[in-house]
Amino acid sequence: MEKVAIVLLNLGGPDSPQAVRPFLENLFTDPAILRVPGFIRPWLGKFIAWRREKPAQENYAIIGGRSPLLELTVAQGQALEGALAGEEGREYRCFVAMRYWHPFSDEAARQVKEWGATRVLLLPLYPQYSTTTTGSSQTAWDEAAAKIGLSVPSQTLCCWHSDDDFAAATAAMVRESLRQAQASLAPGQKLRVLFSAHGLPETIVKQGDPYQWQVEQTVAAVVKALDEPGLDHVVCYQSRVTPQKWIGPSTEAEIERAAAGKVALLVCPIAFVSEHSETLVELDVEYREIADHKGVPGYFRVPAQNSDAAFIASLAGLARRTLAAERPLCSFRGGRQCPKTHTDCPHAKVRAA
Incomplete structure (x- = not known):
């Protein structure tokens, strides 16, 4: 054995x-x-x-x-x-x-x-x-x-x-959250999906780290599996912790942009497969407060995979x-x-x- x-x-x-x-x-x-x-x-x-x-x-x-x-x-x-x-x-x-x-x-x-x-x-x-x-x-x-x-x-x-089965499993969760968000919004209300990943200092990426490229590959695979024609979506990055320049756009900046355009948001944590402080606090509390304060017409989140x-x-x-x-x-x-x-x-x- x-x-x-x-x-x-x-x-x-x-x-x-x-x-x-x-x-x-x-x-x-x-x-x-x-x-x-x-x-x-x-x-x-x-x-x-x-x-x-x-x-x-x-x-x-x-x-x-x-x-x-x-x-x-x-x-x-x-x-x-x-x-x-x-x-x-x-x-x-x-x-x-x-x-x-x-x-x-x-x-x-x-x-x-x-x-x-x-x-x-x-x-x-x-x-x-x-x-x-x-x-x-x-x-x-x-x-x-x-x-x-x-x-x-x-x-x-x-x-x-961008494993096919991982992308399909994630897409299924996004699809369900998308339907729930759309059902709670007024007819015709625009909705954008923010695929939010933990950020990195730009210098680390410039030194050859493949993380940002791989995050983009994940999003492309999930969007393909979603098969939602015309899906409005953006890749963005959260959790900046040092004053140096980090890869972007930042999730907070995308929330502000959505507020200016009166676009509702569905946030999907794309680099986290378990709930933890970056999802339960940063996304669910801090960014929700920003969205509410700025006037985003709706703020929703896709759950992390956990034991799906x-x-x-x-x-x-x-x-x-x-x-x-x-x-x-x-x-x-x-x-x-x-x-x-x-x-x-x-x-x-x-x-x-």
Whole structure:
């Protein structure tokens, strides 16, 4: 019996008000996030965390003082185990490795080793690859596995931004929300879909990170699967946290533009597959308040996938195809998908090595 450990890589979130500060310190001292000389990073990262603690505490207080991300990710893993169950000669178990709060990669690696896994599949719950998310999580996992001597055949699914099944599952959720929004609006009221993704500093993208290109590919695939002729839609970016220039347009700017044009909005979180503070607070509370204040004639949101059956089925398909490909590094279509200009694509790094 082959024992396949599927390690779900995710961001993580504080599990109590007391965890907010150390969570932020872990985030802002990550070299993939704060790209400054190493001798400055610990001090600057802790300073940024100190500056952001109060607003973060206020945000988490809105949703009960903690992030729901761990419970939702565990539920996704249980659902994925169920979708993969029954395959002859192979047993699957899902493990969770969070990047900035418990369970960290070292905890997950120890559990994988104790279970006696004969094969490991790293499956990031970030559809789009970025050095700041999947790349950072991969590094943390590699270090944790090496530290405890976990040495079994391992594969990484680097991205699945425009996988057909993922796009179809997401489109179905958008379609349902679109119908509900249209039903509550006055006849003839214009409605625009904002596909909102977490932003990145522009410098990271210019250095070769493929994230923005992959986000755009996701939106194109979902819109194609929606098959709504003339759909008014925009790709935009949220969650700016530093004063430097970030990729755009910003979600807030698009809300203001919709208000000026008297266009209602349906916001779809396109880079998040679980509810957490960026959806439950930033989209549902902060941006809704802006929309109401500016006079947007209607503001609606598509829910995150969580354990939606079609979404979980798409993850199961991705897992099976990746394992069948037997490539150490695999995209949802096997080989590299990013244009060569994106030099931080992990496939480019493998060839360079």
